[in-house]
Amino acid sequence: MVFFKVLRASVQTGLRFQGTSARAATSTLKTAQGGFRFELTDQQKEFQEVARKFAREEIIPAAPSYDKSGEYPVALIKRAWELGLINSHIPESCGGMGLGIFDACLITEELAYGCTGVQTAIEANSLGQMPVIIAGNDMQKKKYLGRMTEEPLMCAYCVTEPGAGSDVAGIKTRAEKKGDEYVVNGQKMWITNGGKANWYFLLARTDPDPKCPASKAFTGFIVDADTPGVQMGRKEMNMGQRCSDTRGITFEDVRIPKENVLIGEGAGFKIAMGAFDKTRPPVAAGATGLAQRALDEATKYSLERKTFGRLISDHQAVAFLLAEMAIKVELARLAYQRAAWEVDEGRRNTYYASIAKAFAGDIANQVASDAVQVFGGNGYNSEYPVEKLMRDAKIYQIYEGTAQIQRLIISREHLVKFKN
């Protein structure tokens, strides 16, 4: 009875359970120097508001048809670009807004609430750009990041191969130095935005000696997508996030000028891995957005559907399911916020980023599956929104570092911390 009153009150304060803005903070902040705070700045709230409005009014209505057709959401991406929701990490010197990872995460969560397929297409831009942002020289930044703010262009992060995903050091794409160029041969796979990118961040092996350590054997390149020899494969039909463009890419004698090497020969592995510390929190935020959507849809349904003479939300079995879903969503949010805040403060956040990504990916799958359960038979059907969420959620345990790789990283970081 008390629970029902609380539930009713919180539904009435806003469409969403989100702790950050459903309770619009009209009270002034009691700011103390330092100490933990869970309050967003006014600017962050405004950014979140724009992203939320866009997601709710423009992404959500269009998402089901993009999911059915698998068509790339060009119109939505263009609109998001116009609103400044994409490319938030690009430094101001290149025409971007130079926002931190925390702000990017806020936006990402809102977009993912609308559709994670659309959000992944957008997020792949950040992943592709990150190596250039952290390791590019001024000329490279101006040339390749600058153009992203002048037109709605896409880019891609080209590392995974058919034979090597988690084992990045096992990639076989070779780059041989020939005069002032590098000639690249190899095969990449599962490249998000592969067919739509204007340029790629490419990781290739420059030292053929198998005994050469990973930290010296690989080089990061920026490759224009229209370079002769770059062949795009067909668009892959995946389980979920179907409007996102995923392809294999073949490099056949592709010539890259030496000006497009990031930092220098042999520096690639560290750059490729370094990008993840900044991109894993937004991926976790995306998974959280999906989970929040699943929770909201399930809650809404439970307040409409009746069985055994009562609303299903009145039945403890369902209410407890919703409670567990809520627990997971709130914790996932806190996890990515911590990871994002750490890196924005200038600290190495690998431990927190991995925790956030691992947890959010896992709970997104659990919460989406539970949402289908709450909907019952209807949930299994494509006329209702939750089956799509379940299909979309799976990839969060796979890309950007599998759930297993995350555990490897976390255990390693944890043991190192413990020993010191």
Next chain:
Amino acid sequence: MSARVLVGVKRVIDYAVKIRVKPDNTGVVTDGVKHSMNPFCEIAVEEAVKLKEKKLIKEVVAVSCGPQQAQETIRTALAMGADRGIHVEVSGKDYDNLGPLQVSKILAALAKKEETSLIILGKQAIDDDCNQTGQMTAALLDWPQGTFASEVVLEGDKVKVIREIDGGLETVRLKMPAVITADLRLNTPRYATLPNIMKAKKKKIDVVKPGELGVDLTSHLEVLRVDEPPQRQAGMKVETVEELISRLKEAGRM
């Protein structure tokens, strides 16, 4: 073309929120409830910014009357493209009693102070649905008014306004300075883009007290009671048309 446009923006409870009446029936619950810019005010801001983009007017000034939080609403207008803001500080009991008469006095005083050519307001606010401020402001200033505007065209020193009226559309031509109130179909308000939100932080908001404008805020209205609308009664099913008619007659509806 030194035209300055004043746009009034009101902070109201967000349209999507379910309104609850306070237990003491003196008003509705506002604490902790999501607020945003009145949708008709958004349309007004959009129209003003469009005129500026067409280079027909020079400056858009957003005005809001209320407590500290009114500045959030002004910031939204700035993020949409207004040049600067004026926050008329009204709080406490004065704010509770702030109605169209008081606001129009304030707007009239500001219009004179700021050498305004055009005042654009929303046709009404979604909390009180008064639909009076535009009309009262025009009367106080003795300016022509074009209310329920669905189209606004500047023509030199005049402005043509197409108004939505019960019978259809009416076209009026007003000699500026004038007051226009925006109706739903005037335009579709733009989103504030992220870069514009950041730029808006650098735009100025002046804070002014009603006393400085020589405005008396006394209200001649007293709210006695606020109640929820009556609960919808259950209907009943009838078998035949004859039964329907007899039931309606019984209930005194025929």
